[in-house]
Amino acid sequence: MVEVKNLSKSFGDHVVLNNISFNVDEGENFVVFGRSGTGKSVLLKCMVGLLEPDNGDILINNKSVVHIPIKEMNELRKRTGFLFQGSALYDSMTVRENLEFPLTRNFNFSAKEREAKVKDVLEKVGLSKAIDKKPAELSGGMKKRVGLARTIITEPELILYDEPTTGLDPITSKEISQLIVELQKDLNITAIVVTHDLICAKIVADTSIVLRAGKICYEGEIKGLEKADDPFLKNFFSSELVDAEAGEI
Amino acid sequence: MDSLIKDKDNPVAFSSSLTQFFTTIAGLSAFSLRFFKDVFLPPYEFGEVKKHMDELGIKTMPIVTVTGFIIGLVIAMQSQPVMKRFGAESFLPGMVALSVVRELGPVITALIFAGRVSSGIGAELGSMRVTEQIDAMEVSAINPYKYLVVTRILACTLILPILTLYVNFLAILGGYLAVALSESSSFQLYINAVFKSLEFSDLIPGILKTFIFGFIVGAVGAFKGYTAENGTVGVGKASTSSVVMASLLILLTDTVLVKITVWIWPG
Numbered sequence: 465m466v467e468v469k470n471l472s473k474s475f476g477d478h479v480v481l482n483n484i485s486f487n488v489d490e491g492e493n494f495v496v497f498g499r500s501g502t503g504k505s506v507l508l509k510c511m512v513g514l515l516e517p518d519n520g521d522i523l524i525n526n527k528s529v530v531h532i533p534i535k536e537m538n539e540l541r542k543r544t545g546f547l548f549q550g551s552a553l554y555d556s557m558t559v560r561e562n563l564e565f566p567l568t569r570n571f572n573f574s575a576k577e578r579e580a581k582v583k584d585v586l587e588k589v590g591l592s593k594a595i596d597k598k599p600a601e602l603s604g605g606m607k608k609r610v611g612l613a614r615t616i617i618t619e620p621e622l623i624l625y626d627e628p629t630t631g632l633d634p635i636t637s638k639e640i641s642q643l644i645v646e647l648q649k650d651l652n653i654t655a656i657v658v659t660h661d662l663i664c665a666k667i668v669a670d671t672s673i674v675l676r677a678g679k680i681c682y683e684g685e686i687k688g689l690e691k692a693d694d695p696f697l698k699n700f701f702s703s704e705l706v707d708a709e710a711g712e713i
Numbered sequence: 714m715d716s717l718i719k720d721k722d723n724p725v726a727f728s729s730s731l732t733q734f735f736t737t738i739a740g741l742s743a744f745s746l747r748f749f750k751d752v753f754l755p756p757y758e759f760g761e762v763k764k765h766m767d768e769l770g771i772k773t774m775p776i777v778t779v780t781g782f783i784i785g786l787v788i789a790m791q792s793q794p795v796m797k798r799f800g801a802e803s804f805l806p807g808m809v810a811l812s813v814v815r816e817l818g819p820v821i822t823a824l825i826f827a828g829r830v831s832s833g834i835g836a837e838l839g840s841m842r843v844t845e846q847i848d849a850m851e852v853s854a855i856n857p858y859k860y861l862v863v864t865r866i867l868a869c870t871l872i873l874p875i876l877t878l879y880v881n882f883l884a885i886l887g888g889y890l891a892v893a894l895s896e897s898s899s900f901q902l903y904i905n906a907v908f909k910s911l912e913f914s915d916l917i918p919g920i921l922k923t924f925i926f927g928f929i930v931g932a933v934g935a936f937k938g939y940t941a942e943n944g945t946v947g948v949g950k951a952s953t954s955s956v957v958m959a960s961l962l963i964l965l966t967d968t969v970l971v972k973i974t975v976w977i978w979p980g
């Protein structure tokens with residue numbers, strides 16, 4: 465479904481992603497770990513054309529998405545969901561309008577169908593009561609969940625989640641993780657999930673990679689991560705700090 | 714102050730800020746040209762344009778009302794003694810009307826509009842940019858330029874001429890107040906004198922140029938906001954710098970347009 469080939473991206477002389485390659489199969493939940501600032505968000509943004517990679521290629525459904533005309537990119541974007549790390553809700557619109565916005569413009573649903581969809585996704589994220597609120601009236605975690613609702617309302621084939629559970633309490637966090645799994649099961653959605661949250665990762669992940677200093681330093685199942693001997697991975701995934709040096713990016 | 718002194722002693726900084734100026738102008742031109750391409754693409758978002766026009770109208774109405782009235786009042790009060798000295802008092806209504814309709818009305822309204830509106834647009838789009846709302850639209854396959862920028866530029870372009878007509882009308886009323894305060898003169902006489910001295914060709918260029926001024930205000934505010942960087946600092950910068958830039962461009966354009974108008978309508 466998604467193939468990343470030799471991807472590199474720098475900002476000035478700051479190399480963020482250095483020759484990264486991996487594959488995500490259809491219907492798979494693929495988790496990306498990495499310390500803050502290692503380029504996880506940059507990686508996701510390259511996939512939807514918000515950033516242009518310097519080198520390498522990204523294939524979605526066997527078609528390159530790098531340097532393609534905006535029309536083709538938009539066709540792809542309609543079938544892709546993107547959850548922003550900071551939610552990115554439209555603050556001039558109510559929750560309802562936020563959710564309807566992609567529906568009215570890209571799809572031909574009747575007003576009734578739209579209403580039903582809005583109610584349905586809000587129920588899924590547990591925010592039915594917030595339907596007429598403006599984003600400014602919501603807490604950080606609520607915003608995140610509305611952002612999630614806006615991402616899944618169009619039922620995309622591929623969803624890129626940038627830290628879907630950061631800032632949520634453990635219970636909501638587990639509920640959201642389970643929702644991601646449900647979406648995968650029910651609609652066969654492929655997902656790339658960027659997260660620091662081990663609990664979330666354990667619930668959703670089929671496979672995972674760990675980014676470090678622009679490279680992939682681990683690829684495989686989560687179980688393997690917890691048993692790894694590498695001091696960096698130990699620091700990342702166990703509760704004690706093994707060797708501070710090894711934690712450097 | 715420090716930075717000013719440094720710049721003067723350092724020709725490199727000056728030339729780099731000059732380059733920066735031309736880069737900005739080039740960027741603004743490309744940004745504004747895109748308007749003419751995207752404005753004809755469906756969906757047309759009439760609802761948004763109308764919403765923005767309503768907001769702009771409500772936002773600028775109070776200050777524009779006060780200003781309009783005072784322009785007329787002040788010009789009339791200023792000129793009255795002088796005109797009296799030359800025995801040209803009967804030309805007062807015509808003079809007020811002409812200077813307001815041809816120049817002061819359009820330019821002062823545009824400058825006030827720039828101060829009130831382009832900063833608002835700059836801040837609004839700037840904060841949408843830095844909180845990734847513009848990226849979010851893009852990722853939803855919605856053209857943010859069309860939805861956010863075209864609608865705002867269009868609203869500014871359409872509302873400023875209306876505001877200017879309103880200001881012109883109030884200024885002429887203000888002029889009457891000045892006349893009436895100093896001597897008893899009937900409103901009927903005043904208005905007759907105004908209409909006798911005004912010709913259609915006086916009104917048209919004044920109103921036509923406000924379409925251009927409105928476009929400038931919308932385009933500059935949107936450009937600064939749309940290209941904002943560096944978080945909330947960038948939003949503040951987008952907001953203030955758009956007022957400066959829009960006002961300067963309005964004055965420069967006006968100079969050129971006055972020259973052209975005088976050339977086309979020498980009378």
Ligand SMILES: Nc1ncnc2c1ncn2[C@@H]1O[C@H](COP(=O)(O)OP(=O)(O)OP(=O)(O)O)[C@@H](O)[C@H]1O
Nearest residue numbers: 475478480498499500501502503504505506507549
């Ligand atoms: N637009 C940009 N311009 C310049 N540098 C950038 C830009 N976007 C990201 N970077 C840099 O790229 C690096 C990776 O950023 P990114 O946002 O991908 O980190 P991240 O892995 O998502 O971190 P976090 O977990 O904190 O979200 C950072 O060092 C950042 O400074």
Ligand SMILES: [Mg+2]
Nearest residue numbers: 504505549626
């Ligand atoms: Mg990030």
